[in-house]
Amino acid sequence: MATAAENKLAKKKRLLDSAYKLFINKSFSSTAIDDVVRAAGVAKGTFYLYFKDKYDLFDQIVADKSAGVIGKAIEEIEKREDFPSLSLSDKALLITDHVTDFLMKNKEICALLNKNLSRCFKYITSDENKEYTAMLDKITNAFISAGFSEDRAMASVYLITETVGSVCCDIILETVPFSFDTVYPGLRSVIKNLTEVTD
Numbered sequence: 001m002a003t004a005a006e007n008k009l010a011k012k013k014r015l016l017d018s019a020y021k022l023f024i025n026k027s028f029s030s031t032a033i034d035d036v037v038r039a040a041g042v043a044k045g046t047f048y049l050y051f052k053d054k055y056d057l058f059d060q061i062v063a064d065k066s067a068g069v070i071g072k073a074i075e076e077i078e079k080r081e082d083f084p085s086l087s088l089s090d091k092a093l094l095i096t097d098h099v100t101d102f103l104m105k106n107k108e109i110c111a112l113l114n115k116n117l118s119r120c121f122k123y124i125t126s127d128e129n130k131e132y133t134a135m136l137d138k139i140t141n142a143f144i145s146a147g148f149s150e151d152r153a154m155a156s157v158y159l160i161t162e163t164v165g166s167v168c169c170d171i172i173l174e175t176v177p178f179s180f181d182t183v184y185p186g187l188r189s190v191i192k193n194l195t196e197v198t199d
Contacts, residue, residue, distance in 0.1 A: 012050045014040040020061050024108050028058060065109055067132045070161070073098030074135065088146040089195040096164055096191050100184070103168045110169040147197040156194050163190055 002010070018039035022031040033054055037044045051057040073095045077083060086094070103110055136157070143153035167187050170176045176183075 008049075011040070011042055011046055015042065015047060015050060015057070016061055016064060019057055020065070020112070023058070023061070023112055028054075033057075062113060063132065066113065066161075066165075067135060069099055069102050069109070070095065070139075071135050072102070074138070087195075088142055089192050091142065092160060092191050092195045093188055096160070096188065099164055100168050103172055104180070107172050110172045113165060113169060143195075146195070160191055160194050163187065163194075 015036060019031070019036045022035055022039060026035070031054075033044065033047055036054075036057070037047050047057075051060065076098055077086075077091060077094045080086070080094075083091075139157050140150065140153040143156055144150060148156060164187065167183060171178065171180050171183060
């Protein structure tokens with residue numbers, strides 16, 4: 001039998017999943033809170049236990065999806081036999097490749113993220129979700145171990161996620177006149193430069 005905490009998590013997950021599907025299929029502006037609670041099968045008051053309003057719900061969905069994509073990429077590269085010997089630059093490029101590949105295969109997420117993969121930073125750094133905070137700590141610690149200051153590590157991680165999210169979503173949603181093959185080598189060069197200690 002599920003505990004009260006497990007039931008709360010399940011309800012929140014149902015709300016997040018239902019809202020995600022509605023935002024993808026109907027759009028954010030066309031989806032009301034009533035639509036979300038109806039689809040999730042919960043009372044409207046339950047919604048306000050987890051979210052301040054529809055914008056807070058949207059931010060948490062973006063954070064959840066963004067962190068999920070980045071977390072999966074980290075998990076994949078950590079399985080590599082050569083992982084301990086990889087440079088920070090190599091790790092960042094492999095994560096970039098994984099995230100890009102995922103976004104290319106899941107174009108609907110780009111429509112939701114609207115280029116803002118880094119939107120997850122606001123939610124992740126608020127310390128509301130320990131799993132996300134642990135993931136961010138792992139990434140920034142890799143930069144710090146490579147010689148970055150804590151502030152510069154956080155700034156570099158932000159710049160990388162913002163750049164990858166923006167460029168990939170622009171290409172995938174075809175809002176720029178460039179092909180993936182034309183832009184991707186330049187994107188990789190930018191990521192490589194952001195992982196080099198210059199101080």
